[in-house]
Amino acid sequence: MTAEIITIGDELLIGQVINSNQAFIAERFNTVGIVTERMTTVGDSDVPVREAFAAAFARHDVVAVTGGLGPTHDDITKRLVCEFFGTDLVTDEGTLAHIKELAQRRNLPLIQSNLDQALVPRSCTVIPNRNGTAPGMLFERDGRYFAVMPGVPFEMKAMVDDWLLPFFAGRSDGLIVRHRTLKTTGIGESMLAKRIGDVSEFLGTDGSATLAFLPNPMGTKLRITVKHRDAAFVDASLARIESALRARAERYIYASDEQELEHVVGRLLNEQRRTLALAESCTGGFIAHRVTNVPGSSAYFLRGFVTYSDRAKTEDLGVPAELIARHGAVSAETAEAMAAGARRRSGADIALSCTGIAGPGGGSPEKPVGLCYIGFADAARTFALKFSFGDHRLRFKDRASQAALELLRRSLLRFDTLDG
C-alpha cells in the first residue's frame, strides 16, 4: 500500500516548529509494508486543506493526517473531514467517558470545549487517544483508508503504535520494505562511489533493491532498501548487498544502522579492557564530550585535557616549550608530544590528541585554516596524522573528532595501516 502524510498547521509554515511527525509516521508505516510516497504540509485554512485531502485520497491507499484537532478556533480539521466524507458529528460515549476520567485524573475543570472533543464524525471508527482529549478517526472507502490524528507528537505516536499499526499490519498488501544502513568515514562520497563501482552488479536488475549515498560531515551513510513480498527474499537480499558493500569498502564501514562511532570504540575498549585519555586543543573538549555521551564510558575513559593555551600544553601534558617554539602548536611534533603526555600523566593504555586551526582566524599560508594533526600514543608507538577539515569552525570539530575516533577504531581493530 502507498501513503501520503498530510500535516496541518500554521506553526509549520512559518518555520516555528520542525516537522517530526512526518518522519515518525513514515518510519512506522514502513514496518507494516506501507510505503510513503508524498508528504504535504498546509496551513490552518479551508481551501488548501480541502485540496490536499482530495489530491491525496485520489492518489494513495492510505492518507494520514495530523494537526488541527485541538479545542481552539484555529482547529478546523474535524469540520473539513466531515465535509469531505459527507457526514455529521455525533457524541462518542467512549470518548466522553475518557475525557471525564482524564479531567478528573489531571485535576482539570470540565469546560465545554473539552466536552466537544467527544463529538466525532458519524461514519468514522474512533482511534482512542490515551494521552489526550482529542480522539483520532479512521475512514474507509473502497479498501482505502483515511486516518486523522492530533498533531501533538506524544499523543499521535501512541495512537500510531497502539492502534494504527496493528490495524494495518493485518491489511497491508504484503509488500515488505526493509532498510539497512552502513556508516562509513575517512573517505569522501565520490571516492566511496568509485570504490563501490557499478551498483547493478549486486543490487540485481529486478528493481527490488536500491542503494542511497547519504553524506554528512561525519562521513557517508550507505542505505540499502529492499522491497518485496517474500520476507526471506528481502533478508537474503539485504545480506547479499551488505556483503558486497563490505567486500568493496569494509575498511571504511564503522557501524550499521543507528550506532555512533563513540559507541563502537567504547565497546571495543570495554572488550579489550583498555583505557583512554584525550588531549585536545582545537576540538576544545568535543572529543571528550562524544566519548562521555556513551553510558558507562567511565569504565574506560579516565580523563581529558583541553589544553587551549601553549602554557597548558606544557604544564598539563609536559610538551616542552622549546618544541612548541620550534615546530609550532599546530604540528605533528606537538600532536605526538600531547598524546604521549596525556598517556603518561593519566596512566591510560591509549591516548589521542588533536591540534589544529579551526578558524575562522589564525591561519597562514604555511598553516591554513582547516589544518589539523591527530596524535596517537599507546605502549608500542607514538605518531601523528595530518588532515585538512575546512574552514567552518563547527564542521571542523565534527570532522576532527570523527577522524580521531576512527583512528582509535582502526588501531583497536589492528588495521595494517591507520591512515587513508
Add this chain to the structure above:
Amino acid sequence: MTAEIITIGDELLIGQVINSNQAFIAERFNTVGIVTERMTTVGDSDVPVREAFAAAFARHDVVAVTGGLGPTHDDITKRLVCEFFGTDLVTDEGTLAHIKELAQRRNLPLIQSNLDQALVPRSCTVIPNRNGTAPGMLFERDGRYFAVMPGVPFEMKAMVDDWLLPFFAGRSDGLIVRHRTLKTTGIGESMLAKRIGDVSEFLGTDGSATLAFLPNPMGTKLRITVKHRDAAFVDASLARIESALRARAERYIYASDEQELEHVVGRLLNEQRRTLALAESCTGGFIAHRVTNVPGSSAYFLRGFVTYSDRAKTEDLGVPAELIARHGAVSAETAEAMAAGARRRSGADIALSCTGIAGPGGGSPEKPVGLCYIGFADAARTFALKFSFGDHRLRFKDRASQAALELLRRSLLRFDTLDG
C-alpha cells in the same frame, strides 16, 4: 509573495531523516515577506518530482527546492530541472574554479563526478555554494522564481542567508513580517509566563503582534512576531514589546535572536579582560566544547580538565582524596575543590566546575540520577550550587552546561544573588 517548499529525498519518505530544511527556509522567507503556503516532500523518482515542480510553480510566486543535487546515481534533481525549464547543461567556470579550489584546500582528489558538479542549466543564475561542490540555481519566469539548492543543511542555509534572502529582499510585495526572540534561562516556562502576566497589556489589540513561548532544555525562548505593511510601525512595535518583556523578566534574558550563551559570556570575558578555566566531570568536556565554539575564545579560555575518574580529580586538580572519600565525588565540597583547583593550576581569573550523575546508571536514594553541583571560584569567593537535571544523559549535559555558563554570566554582570 507566496511560496511552496519542495524537499526531495527517499531518506525523508522512509523517516530516516527529520526534515529541518523546510522550517529553516520558511522561517527565513518570512523575514523578507515571503509567506510559505505549502510544503511538499517527494522521493528520488522522476514522476512525482515532475508533478511537484509543475503544481508548485503554477500555484506560487516562489518555489524553493532542496535535495538530489549530489554526484551519485540517485541524484536526479538537476536533470529534471533541465527538463522542466527546457534547457541543457553547460559548464559554469566560476563553479569549476571553486570546486578545484575546495578540493585542493581539503586535500581531496579531483575525480570526474566532482567536476561534473560544475555543469549547470544554461538558463539559470548560479547560487554559489561556499560550503560544498554542488551549486544552487535560480530560474525566473514572468516574475516568478524557482530556486534549487542542495539538501545538505549547512550548505543550503548559507546559500539562503548569503544569496537568496538579499535577492528577494528587494523584490517582495509589501507585508512585512519580523520576529525578535529573547532567550531566557534559569526559570521554568510556567513561572516565566506568570511573571510576564497579561500579554494583551503590551501586545496591543489590533492583531499585528503575537508572542510565543518556546521551551527547550536550554531555557525558554520568547518570540515576538509583528506583521504590518509599515516598516516603522513594525520596528516600533518590536521595540515596545521587547521593553515590556525586559521590564518583567530582564534577569533571565541572556540574549536576543540567534546568539548563544557562550557568545554572551565570551563577549563579557573579553570586555572585562578576564580568563576562564573549566573542571568537568559529568558534562565530560561539553562546557569546554561550547566555550570553544566561539571564534576567538583562545583570548580568554586557558584550559579545561575533564576529570572523569576520582584519580584525575586528585592528580590534575588537587582535590584531596580524603575529601572525595568523605563527601563523595558528587558533592558541593568536591565541586568547590574542583573549581578552586582548576583556577589555581591554570592561573585563570575564574574557574567553573561541574560534577553530577548524568545517568542512566550510578544513582542512589541519597544521590539520584540528575543530581549536579556547579562550582565557581574567583579571587573573592569559592562556592557551589545544587541542581537537578533529570534522567536523560544528553539533556542533562545541555542543562548542566547552560546552568554553569549562566552562573558565569550573572557573576560577570555582578548580580546581587547568583542563583534563582
